[in-house]
Amino acid sequence: MPINPGFDFINQVLATSETLLRESRKFFRPLGVTEAQFNVLNVLAGAPDGVSQRELSDVLVVDRSNVTTLLDRMEKAGLVRRADHPSDRRVYQIFLTEKGRKLWARVHPLYLRAVAHVTGGLSARQMQECSETLRALAASAVKWRKK
Numbered sequence: 455m456p457i458n459p460g461f462d463f464i465n466q467v468l469a470t471s472e473t474l475l476r477e478s479r480k481f482f483r484p485l486g487v488t489e490a491q492f493n494v495l496n497v498l499a500g501a502p503d504g505v506s507q508r509e510l511s512d513v514l515v516v517d518r519s520n521v522t523t524l525l526d527r528m529e530k531a532g533l534v535r536r537a538d539h540p541s542d543r544r545v546y547q548i549f550l551t552e553k554g555r556k557l558w559a560r561v562h563p564l565y566l567r568a569v570a571h572v573t574g575g576l577s578a579r580q581m582q583e584c585s586e587t588l589r590a591l592a593a594s595a596v597k598w599r600k601k
Contacts, residue, residue: 467588467591474572475489481565481568482561485560485561485564486557487557487561490514490516490524491524491527491528491533492558492561492565493514494510494514494524494525494528494534494548495533495550495554495557495558495561496558496562497510497513497514498510498534498548498549498550498554498558499550499555499558499562503547504537504547504548504549505547505548506539506545506546506547506548507521507522507525507536507545507546507548508545510525510548525548528554531553532551532553532554533550533551533553533554533557534548534549534550534551534554535548535549535551536548536549537549
């Protein structure tokens with residue numbers, strides 16, 4: 455029976471995603487952070503003025519209720535802090551604490567080395583083309599679900 459290219463492609467994307475997620479968990483665990491926490495630290499490290507919880511959930515592409523739980527844990531651990539938004543009392547701004555910034559500064563270079571190792575066999579052009587393909591695939595999936 456011939457393989458359907460779309461079926462094979464989606465299966466490969468899902469398998470690769472699962473592999474990357476599994477390996478990232480193994481990578482981050484000994485560093486004292488989860489992959490989700492690192493993603494939050496990474497976003498906030500580039501946002502000295504903080505970001506709203508909604509902006510954070512949009513960037514991370516996760517449900518706001520999941521971000522709330524994640525931030526609750528991170529705030530309890532002293533990695534982030536919430537502050538009232540200067541112009542909207544209904545909104546919290548999220549900031550890295552000094553402890554969170556130090557953790558990010560320790561983990562980020564290690565993560566960049568891991569990324570370089572994982573992508574080392576690919577050219578910049580291959581990665582760019584693949585990224586474009588994956589963005590198009592994601593947009594198509596969203597468009598399909600809205601029908």
